[in-house]
Amino acid sequence: MTPMTRLPPSAEHQHQSMESWRGFKGSLTTSILTTHQPMENKVQSVEGSEGELSDDPAPYIDRELINKPRWPEENFEPHETDVTKIRAVFHLKLTDGSGWYTQRDILPEQRQSAEEDEDNDHNTFFVPELTAYKVPQRPKAENGATYSPWTRVSTWRWKRTADDETEFWTPKFAFRRFHARTHKYEGIYVGETRIKNIEPNNKAWVSAYHKWIDQIKRRSDSSWVHEKRRDHWTVPEICAMYNGINEFVNTNGIDAYHGISNVSLQPTLDAINAAGNKNRGMDALRGQMSSAHELKNTSMAYLRENVRDLVKYLEDGGILDDEERFPEKFIPEEEFPTAPRGNARRLGNKNTSSG
The missing domain is CATH 1.10.10 (Arc Repressor Mutant, subunit A)
Known part of the structure; x- marks a missing residue:
């Protein structure tokens, strides 16, 4: 990893089916599955310049962003209803010509009134959080439990089962660093070489992926x-x-x-x-x-x-x-x-x- 390697937006954003909530917190599931309203009926009220409520469903969509992309592969757009957030897409062509890696993230916008620190020593945070996307360790088998290997369920998503339990893992290859106080976007780290031949069942690949994340954290995360x-x-x-x-x-x-x-x-x-x-x-x-x-x-x-x-x-x-x-x-x-x-x-x- 080079210092200030590109810190990318998160991998292709994939949504699990709402059916995964079925049977969990029973009444919660029933409400989710039966009370859905179409998008056109959703209206958010926002105060206008004179304190009156506006029915504009996307009041901030045209605002100019303070935090700007650092890579050509990055695209930032204002969050339509939250002035403190940015919708980010990282779209990277794979070096082997096999396709594209896409990662979507919700990023913080830089605080307009925030002043720069006088020195370079300051707290930072990452989006996504660095260690959250490591390959989950397999728990020790209890009561004769058996574990299946990771199997790919979509382009950037894997699952593993233990008896009747299933867990999912989605890798991330782009991590952005922000100033903790001002939320200024400081850099992006991109694991281009880690995207090749993803294999969560291979100890060597998992070790290399985890070491890359740990290296970013050790060198660039103030909380390490x-x-x-x-x-x-x-x-x-x-x-x-x-x-x-x-x-x-x-x-x-x-x-x-x-x-x-x-x-x-x-x-x-x-x-x-x-x-x-x-x-x-x-x-x-x-x-x-x-x-x-x-x-x-x-x-x-x-x-x-x-x-x-x-x-x-x-x-x-x-x-x-x-x-x-x-x-x-x-x-x-x-x-x-x-x-x-x-x-x-x-x-x-x-x-x-x-x-």
Whole structure:
């Protein structure tokens, strides 16, 4: 990797079918599948210059962007309803002539009033989050569980099953770095050589892909801290994390979990460190969120795999009532660990019945 390698937009954005929500949180599924409204009926009110409400469904579509593309392969467009966001597409022709790699991301817009720091030492963050798209580790087999290899289900998507459980993985090959305070777009890192011959079942390929991500993090991520040993999370820390996620979802809605910011996660991280008497960083918390799987923390894994589709459903005019969108306890009590962490993987499959 060269310093300031191109940090690209995310891979081809693929939406899981809303059918993946069927049977999960029963009443939630029923509402999603039966109350969908056509896009033309969706109108968002926005205050105009004189304080009056405007019915323009895309009030910011023509605004001039502050953050600009850094690569010819990048295309930025204003988010139509949120002045703080940018819709980005990275479209790269593959060197072997086999086609194109496309990655779509929602990026932060630079804050107009933000002043530059006087020195070069400042906090940064990445979109997408660097470690969130590593190939998930296979959990240790419990009770004779059998695991299938990764199988390709679409151009940029793989799945793996363990008995009746299925997890998905979508690689990303473009990561953008931003100034944490001003949200200024600082650079893009593109793993052009990693796109070739993607094989999540091949240890050599997985190792090279992970080393590339780790190298970016080690050299360019201000939050990177060398970990000399693996520090397993304790039961109080896990419970604090679950409580924090439940509180966030109850306050902001299930859909807000998609793209949750470090600022929003900070209270949860503070509670985790207070419960465990540790000093864990934000990357440790996001690592727990991104590595969630059905055998360890079922509801978090379901959020990770399905919340993107819920967001699209709502953007397209879908409706959820408040009880479904703002559940009091999305992660139920029965998923909270009560024994040492090593036994947490013995939790049963998620109950798909309603109630």
